[in-house]
Amino acid sequence: MPATDIRPLLAVLVGFIACVVILIVGEKNRDIREGITFGAAISKFLILISLFPLVYEGGKYLFTTPELLPGISLSFMADPFSLFFSTLSSMLWIVTTMFSIGYMRGLHEHKQTRYYAAFAACIGATIGIANSANLFTLFVFYEILTVATYPLVIHDEDEESLAAGRKYLAYTLTGGIFILFSLVLTYDIAGTLNFANTGLLSASMASPLLLKLLFATFIIGFGVKAAIMPLHSWLPSVMVAPTPVSALLHCVAVVKAGTFGIIRVVNNVYGIELMGDLGLGLPLVIVASITIIISMLIALTKDHLKARLAYSTINELSYIVLGAGLLTEFGVTGSMVHIANHAFMKIGMFFFAGTVFVATGKEYISEMDGIGKRMPISTLVFSIGAIALTGTPPLVGFISKWYLALGAIQSPHPVFVGVLLASALLNVAVFWPIIYKAFFKEPEVKRRPKVSLWLMIPMVFASFGTIVLGLFPRFPYTPLELAFRAVRLFLGG
Amino acid sequence: MVTHSLLPTIAVVLPIAISPFIFLIGRRSAYLRDGLAVGSLTISFVAILLMAPEVLSGKILESIVVSEQAAPLPISFKVSYFGEIVAIISSFVWVLATIYSIEYMSDEHSKERYYSFLVLTGGSMYGIVLAKNLFALYIFFELMSVVSYVLVIHEETEEALVAGKKYLFMCIGFGLLLFLSIILTYIGTGRLDFSSVPIFTEFYKKFMIVSPKTSLTILFFTYIFGFGTKAGLVPVHIWLPDAHPIAPSPASALLSGVMIKAGAYGIIRTIYNVFGPQLVQELGVNIVLSCIGVLTIFLGAAVAISQTEIKRRLAYSSINQIGYVVLGAAFLTKDGLTGAILHIFNHGLMKGVLFLCAGAIIYKTGLREIEDLKGIGKKMPITMICFTIGALSMMGIPPLCGFISKWILVLGALEAGVTILVGFAGIFLLSAIMDAVYYFPIIRSAFFEEPIDGDTTNQDPSIIMLAPLILLASGIIIFGIFPQIPLSFAEPAAEVLLGGF
Numbered sequence: 001m002p003a004t005d006i007r008p009l010l011a012v013l014v015g016f017i018a019c020v021v022i023l024i025v026g027e028k029n030r031d032i033r034e035g036i037t038f039g040a041a042i043s044k045f046l047i048l049i050s051l052f053p054l055v056y057e058g059g060k061y062l063f064t065t066p067e068l069l070p071g072i073s074l075s076f077m078a079d080p081f082s083l084f085f086s087t088l089s090s091m092l093w094i095v096t097t098m099f100s101i102g103y104m105r106g107l108h109e110h111k112q113t114r115y116y117a118a119f120a121a122c123i124g125a126t127i128g129i130a131n132s133a134n135l136f137t138l139f140v141f142y143e144i145l146t147v148a149t150y151p152l153v154i155h156d157e158d159e160e161s162l163a164a165g166r167k168y169l170a171y172t173l174t175g176g177i178f179i180l181f182s183l184v185l186t187y188d189i190a191g192t193l194n195f196a197n198t199g200l201l202s203a204s205m206a207s208p209l210l211l212k213l214l215f216a217t218f219i220i221g222f223g224v225k226a227a228i229m230p231l232h233s234w235l236p237s238v239m240v241a242p243t244p245v246s247a248l249l250h251c252v253a254v255v256k257a258g259t260f261g262i263i264r265v266v267n268n269v270y271g272i273e274l275m276g277d278l279g280l281g282l283p284l285v286i287v288a289s290i291t292i293i294i295s296m297l298i299a300l301t302k303d304h305l306k307a308r309l310a311y312s313t314i315n316e317l318s319y320i321v322l323g324a325g326l327l328t329e330f331g332v333t334g335s336m337v338h339i340a341n342h343a344f345m346k347i348g349m350f351f352f353a354g355t356v357f358v359a360t361g362k363e364y365i366s367e368m369d370g371i372g373k374r375m376p377i378s379t380l381v382f383s384i385g386a387i388a389l390t391g392t393p394p395l396v397g398f399i400s401k402w403y404l405a406l407g408a409i410q411s412p413h414p415v416f417v418g419v420l421l422a423s424a425l426l427n428v429a430v431f432w433p434i435i436y437k438a439f440f441k442e443p444e445v446k447r448r449p450k451v452s453l454w455l456m457i458p459m460v461f462a463s464f465g466t467i468v469l470g471l472f473p474r475f476p477y478t479p480l481e482l483a484f485r486a487v488r489l490f491l492g493g
Numbered sequence: 494m495v496t497h498s499l500l501p502t503i504a505v506v507l508p509i510a511i512s513p514f515i516f517l518i519g520r521r522s523a524y525l526r527d528g529l530a531v532g533s534l535t536i537s538f539v540a541i542l543l544m545a546p547e548v549l550s551g552k553i554l555e556s557i558v559v560s561e562q563a564a565p566l567p568i569s570f571k572v573s574y575f576g577e578i579v580a581i582i583s584s585f586v587w588v589l590a591t592i593y594s595i596e597y598m599s600d601e602h603s604k605e606r607y608y609s610f611l612v613l614t615g616g617s618m619y620g621i622v623l624a625k626n627l628f629a630l631y632i633f634f635e636l637m638s639v640v641s642y643v644l645v646i647h648e649e650t651e652e653a654l655v656a657g658k659k660y661l662f663m664c665i666g667f668g669l670l671l672f673l674s675i676i677l678t679y680i681g682t683g684r685l686d687f688s689s690v691p692i693f694t695e696f697y698k699k700f701m702i703v704s705p706k707t708s709l710t711i712l713f714f715t716y717i718f719g720f721g722t723k724a725g726l727v728p729v730h731i732w733l734p735d736a737h738p739i740a741p742s743p744a745s746a747l748l749s750g751v752m753i754k755a756g757a758y759g760i761i762r763t764i765y766n767v768f769g770p771q772l773v774q775e776l777g778v779n780i781v782l783s784c785i786g787v788l789t790i791f792l793g794a795a796v797a798i799s800q801t802e803i804k805r806r807l808a809y810s811s812i813n814q815i816g817y818v819v820l821g822a823a824f825l826t827k828d829g830l831t832g833a834i835l836h837i838f839n840h841g842l843m844k845g846v847l848f849l850c851a852g853a854i855i856y857k858t859g860l861r862e863i864e865d866l867k868g869i870g871k872k873m874p875i876t877m878i879c880f881t882i883g884a885l886s887m888m889g890i891p892p893l894c895g896f897i898s899k900w901i902l903v904l905g906a907l908e909a910g911v912t913i914l915v916g917f918a919g920i921f922l923l924s925a926i927m928d929a930v931y932y933f934p935i936i937r938s939a940f941f942e943e944p945i946d947g948d949t950t951n952q953d954p955s956i957i958m959l960a961p962l963i964l965l966a967s968g969i970i971i972f973g974i975f976p977q978i979p980l981s982f983a984e985p986a987a988e989v990l991l992g993g994f
Contacts, residue, residue: 390665391672392639393632394568402565405672409680417676421669428665432658440649472563 002062003054008076008131009063011047011086012141014040015124022117030112034101037116041094044127048087051078052477056485062133071192074140077133080486081336084479085260086130088340089253092347093123095458096248099351102454103244106358114151115242121148126253129260135183135193135269142179142225142257146172149254152245153238164237171234175224179261182217186269189214195264198492199271208278211270215280218265219287225258226321227314229291235314239306243354246306251313251350252343259320259339266324267332267490276327282413284325289419291318296426303364305353305434309346312389312430315423316342322416323404331407333480333487334400340479341396344469345385348462352382355459359449365434370443372435378451379438381459386431388466391424395470399480496547498554501570501623504540504580505633506558508533508616512609519605527595530608534591534615538584541577541619548577549981555625566685568632571625573687574986575834578979579622579758582841583751585968587615589961590743593849596957597743597856603647610643611744614752621755627675627685627692627767634671634755638664638723641752644744645736656735663722663732671719671759674712678767687762689992691769706776709768713778716763717785724756725812726819727789733812734796738804742852745804749811750844754837757818761833765990770825779823780913786820787920789813794927802861803851806931807844810887813924814840821902824914829905830987831980836898838979839972843883843895846965850880853962857952863935868944870936872952875959877939879966884932886969889925894973899925 018040025033051061055078064075078086100119104112125148128141146169154165187193189206201211224231235255239246249255266275266284275281292315299311316338323335355378356362356371372379388395401420408417473480511533519526547554557569572580591611598604617640620633639661646657679685682692693709718729725733737749764773764782773779793813800806814836821833853876854869855861870877886893899921906918953959972979 387639392665393635398632398635399565401672402676405676406680409676417673421673424669425662425666428662432661436654436658440646440654472559473565474561474563 002060002077004063005051005061006063007047007051008061008078008082011044011090012076012124012128012131014044014047015120015127018120019117019124022113022120025113027113033113033116034097037097037120038094040120041090041097041123044123045087045090045094048078048083048090048127051083055080055083056477056482058485064133072134072136072187074137075133075194076128076131076137078131080482080489081263082130082132084336084482084486085256085339086127088343088479089123089126089130092248092252092343095461096244096347098454099247099354099458100244102452103242103354103358106452106455109155109242111155115155118148118151119245122152122249122253126257129257134195135186138261138264139176139179139183142261143176145254145257146176149249152249153241155242155245156240161240164240167237168234171224171231175221175231178217178221182214182221185214185217195268196271197268197489199267199269199274201270201274203274203277211274211278212280215265215270215278218269219262219284222258222261222265225255226262226317227255227258227291228287228318228321229294229314232291232295232314236307236310239304239310243306243350243357246309247347247350247354250310251346255313255317256320256339256343259317259324262321263324263332263336266327272327272332272490281325281327281411285322285413285416288318288322288325289416291315292322292419292423293426296423296430299430300426303366305356305363305365305368306350308365308430308434309349309353312427313346315427316346316389319400319404319420319423322419323407326404326407326411326413326416328407328410329487329491330403330410332490333483334403334407336483336486337403337473337480338400341400341469344396344462344465345388348381348459348466349385351455351459351462352378352385355451355455358455359451365437368434369437369441372438374443374446374448375451377456378459379435381463382438383435384463384466386427386435388470389431390427393470394467396466396473397470399470399473494551495553495555498544498547498556500540500544500556501554501572502556502558504537504584505570505616505620505623508537508612508619512613512616515612516605516609519608523604526605526608530612531588531591531595533612534584534588537615537619538588541580541584544572544577545581548572548574566626566628568629569625570620570623570629571687572623574982574989575758575761576622578834578838578982578986579754580619581982582838583618583622583754584615586751586841586845586965587618587747589845589964590746590849593852593958593961594741594743596955597852598741601647601741606643607647607741607744610640611747614641614644614747618752618755622758625686627678627687627762630759630762631671631675634723634759635668637752637755638668641748644748645740647741647744648739653739656732656739659732660736663729667719667722667729670715674715674719677712687766689989691765691772691992692767693772694769709772710776710778713763713768713773713776716767717760717782720756720759720763721819722756724753724760724815724819725789726756726785726815727792727812730789730793730812734805734808737808737811738802742804742848742855745808746845746848746852749808749848750841753811753815754818754841757815757822757833757837760819761822761830761990764822764825765830765992770991774825779825780911783820783823783914783917786816786823787917789816789819790920790924791927794924794931797931798927801863803854803863803866803935804848804861806863807847807851810928810931811844813928814844814887817899817902817921817924820917820920821905824905824909825991826905826908827987827991828901828908830990831983832898832900832902832905834983834986835901835976835979838983839886839894839898839969842965842968842972843886846879846883846962846969847887849958849962849965850876850883853954853958856958857954863938865945866935867938867942868949870939871949872944873954874951875953876962877936879962880939881936882966882969884936886973887932888929892970892973894969894976897973897976
C-alpha cells in the first residue's frame with residue numbers, strides 16, 4: 001500500500017512557483033532573482049532527498065488529485081525510477097544554475113529574467129514527468145516541458161534561433177500528438193492509465209497487431225525527444241540555445257524525458273513479459289543500433305563543438321533505448337543507469353564548450369588548437385568526460401558499458417554487443433582529435449583567460465561525479481542502486 | 494592460508510593517488526616533484542618487497558580496495574607467487590627508471606606531466622599483476638593502456654603523435670575485444686576470480702551460437718589477442734616498434750621492459766586460470782599459440798637485424814623476446830612455464846638496462862644510428878659495459894641471467910612430449926644466433942673501432958644516470974650466478990598455475 005504524501009507534487013510545484021516569483025522580481029534585483037533560483041533548486045532537491053529512505057526500502061509514495069474523467073486524474077508518485085530521474089535533474093539544476101550565472105553574466109546576455117523563469121518551469125515540468133503516476137500526468141508535463149523550453153531555444157532571437165525554435169516545436173508537438181493518440185488508445189483498451197510495476201496492458205486486452213501498432217505510436221511519440229533516428233534532426237538545431245540550456249535540457253532533462261517515457265512504456269505500460277511475447281524488443285534494439293552507429297559517423301564530420309556533442313548525445317540516448325529493448329535485468333539496469341552516467345559525463349563537456357565560448361569566443365574545434373595549454377582544468381574536465389564516453393575504466397561510462405554488454409549477452413540477441421563495442425571505438429575517433437589538438441598543438445594566443453569560479457565549480461563537480469560514480473557505483477543511494485531497485489520492481493520481484 | 498594485508502593496496506593505490514599532486518606541485522617545485530615521484534614509487538617497491546617473505550612462506554595476502562557492495566565486482570588484490578615476482582621486477586625497474594629520468598629529462602618540457610603519468614602508469618601496472626580477479630585486472634589494464642599514451646607522445650613531434658595515434662587505436666580496439674571476452678566469460682560462468690580451479694571448468698552453454706568447442710576456441714583467441722596487443726604478439730605488434738622507441742628513453746625502458754609484460758601476464762593467466770591447461774590441451778589451441786610464439790620470435794629477430802636505429806632495434810628485440818615467454822607458456826609443462834616466468838623477470842632487467850644505456854648515449858651525444866656509434870665504448874666506457882652485459886645476456890651467454898631462462902625454456906620444450914613442440918627446442922638455439930647477429934655488431938664497433946670524430950674524452954653521464962645502469966647490470970650477473978633467487982618464486986608459481994595448487 002503506497003503512503004499518501006504531498007511531497008512528490010510539492011517538488012513539482014516548487015519549480016513553477018519559482019518561475020512566477022522570478023518573473024515578479026525581474027531584472028532590477030538580479031541577485032535576488034538568482035537567489036530564488038538557487039533556493040528553489042536546493043529546496044526541490046531536499047524534498048526529493050527526504051523521500052529516499054522509504055523508497056529505498058521498497059516503499060512508495062502516492063498523491064492523487066480529484067478525478068477529471070473516470071479513472072483519469074493528475075497523480076504523482078515516488079518510486080525508485082521516478083526518484084532516480086527527478087533527483088538527478090534537480091541536483092544538476094543546482095550546478096547548472098551556478099554555471100548559468102557565470103555564463104549569462106559573462107556574456108552580458110539580454111532577457112535573463114525570461115531565461116531563469118523558463119528554466120525553472122522546465123525543471124518543474126521535468127520533475128512532473130519523473131513523478132507522474134500515470135500516462136496522463138506524464139503527458140501533461142511532457143507538453144508543458146515542450147512549451148517551456150521554447151523561450152530558451154530562441155533566446156538569441158536571431159534568424160537562426162527562431163528557425164531552430166520552429167523546427168523544435170514542429171518535431172516535438174508532432175511527437176506529442178502521437179503520444180496523445182497512444183494515450184487515448186491505451187485508455188480505450190485497458191480502462192486505466194496508471195503505471196503498474198509489471199505493465200498495465202496484458203495480452204488478453206487486445207489483438208497482438210493492435211498492441212504492436214500502439215507500441216509503434218508510443219515509440220514515435222517519445223522517440224522524438226529521445227532523438228531516435230530519423231526523428232533526431234531537431235536536436236543539433238537547438239544547439240543555438242545558450243550553452244547551459246544545451247547542457248541541462250538538451251543532454252539531461254528534455255531528451256531524457258523521452259527516454260524516460262520509453263522506459264516507462266516498455267516496463268510499466270507493456271511490461272517486460274508482454275514485450276517479449278509480442279517480440280517488440282528486437283525492432284527497438286535495431287532502430288537504436290542504427291542510430292548509435294550513424295550518429296557517430298555524422299559526429300565525425302562536425303567541426304562545431306556543440307554540434308559534435310549533440311550527435312554524441314544522440315548516440316548515447318540510443319544506448320538507453322537499446323538497453324530498454326534488451327528486456328533483460330542487466331540491460332534495463334544499464335539503460336537506466338546510463339541516464340545518470342551520461343548526464344555526468346556530457347554535462348561537463350557542454351560546460352567546457354560554454355566556458356571556452358565565454359573565455360575566448362571560440363565555437364569551432366578547428367579554432368581550439370592548444371586550448372588545453374590555455375585552460376588546463378577546463379580541458380581536463382572535457383577529456384575526462386570524453387574518455388568516460390569511450391567506456392574506459394574506472395570512469396562511469398565503463399559501468400554503463402559493463403551492464404549494457406552483460407544485458408546484451410543475456411538477451412536472445414547477443415550480437416548487439418558488437419554495436420556497443422563499435423560505438424566505443426567510434427567515440428575515440430570522434431573525441432580523441434579534440435583532446436589531441438587541445439593539448440598538443442600550439443595555441444595562437446598564449447594568454448591564459450580568467451575563468452570565473454561560477455563556471456569552474458560546476459565543471460569540476462561533473463568530473464567528480466564521473467570519477468566517483470565510476471569507482472564506487474554501488475554505494476548506497478547511488479544511481480546504480482536505485483536502478484537495481486527499480487528493475488527488481490519491473491521484473492515483479 | 495589467507496591473510497588480510499594492506500601492503501598490496503599501498504603498493505597500487507599510493508602511486509595512483511599521488512600522481513595528480515605531482516602534476517599540481519610540479520609547476521612550483523622541481524625538487525618536490527622529483528621527490529614525490531621517486532618517493533611514492535620507492536614506497537611501492539618496499540611494500541612489494543615486504544610481501545615477498547610472506548608469499549614465500551606460503552601465505553596468501555589479500556586486500557580489498559572497492560568491495561562488491563560498491564562495485565559490480567570487487568576490485569581486490571591477491572598476491573600470488575606469479576604476481577609477486579612480476580611486481581618485484583616491475584617496481585624495481587620503475588624506481589630506477591624514475592631516478593634516471595631526473596637527469597635525462599632535465600632539459601625536457603612538460604616534466605610535471607611526464608612524472609605524474611609515469612607514477613600513475615606504475616601504480617596501474619602493479620594493479621594488473623596483483624589483481625585478484627579478471628575484472629580488477631581489466632580495470633588496471635585499460636587504465637595503463639590509456640595513460641601510457643601520454644608517455645609515448647611525450648616529445649610531441651609529428652612522428653611521436655602518429656605513433657601515439659596508432660598505439661591508442663590498437664590498444665583501445667583490442668582492449669574492447671578483451672572486454673567482450675570478459676563479459677562473455679562472466680555471463681557464461683558467473684565468475685571471474687583466479688583460483689586453483691580454472692574459470693571454464695563449469696561451463697553453462699547459455700550463449701553458445703556455435704558448438705562449445707568452437708566458441709571456446711574463438712574465445713581463447715579473443716583473449717590472447719586482447720592481451721597480446723600489449724605484449725607485441727605477431728600480428729598485432731605493429732604499433733610497438735613505432736611507439737616504444739619514440740618515447741623518452743626511461744619510458745621506453747618501462748614500456749619495453751615492463752609494460753609489455755602486462756600482456757604476457759594476461760596471456761599466462763588466460764591459459765592457466767581462465768581456461769586451465771587441461772582444457773587448452775583438449776582444444777589444441779596451445780599448438781596454434783606456440784606457432785604464433787615462434788612467428789613472433791623469428792619476425793622480431795629478423796626485423797631487428799634490419800633496423801639501423803638503436804632504439805628501434807631494441808624494440809623489435811622486445812617482440813622477439815616476448816615470443817619466448819609466450820612459447821614457454823604454451824608448452825603447458827612445468828619447465829616451460831617456469832622458464833617463461835623467469836624470462837619475464839630477466840628480460841625486465843636486460844631490456845631495462847639496454848634502453849637506459851641507449852638513452853644515456855642519446856642524452857650525451859645525440860646519436861641514434863647504430864653506424865654512428867663507432868668507438869662509443871671509448872667515450873662512455875661504463876655505459877657501454879652495462880650495455881654489453883645486457884646484450885650478452887640477451888644472446889644467452891652464461892653466466893648471465895638470460896642464459897638461465899633460455900636453458901629452462903629448452904628443457905620445457907623437450908618435456909612437452911608433442912613432436913612439434915619438442916622441435917621448437919631448436920628454435921631457441923636458432924634464435925640465440927639471430928640475437929647475436931643484431932647485438933654483437935653494436936658491441937664490436939663500440940669497443941673496437943675508433944670514434945668518427947676521434948674524440949675519446951670520457952663522456953659517461955653523472956651518477957644519477959649511471960647508478961640505475963650499474964644496478965640493473967649487476968642484477969643480470971647476480972641472478973645469472975644465483976638463479977635460485979627468482980626461481981624460488983618462478984617454480985612454485987608454475988606449480989600453482991599448472992593446477993597442483
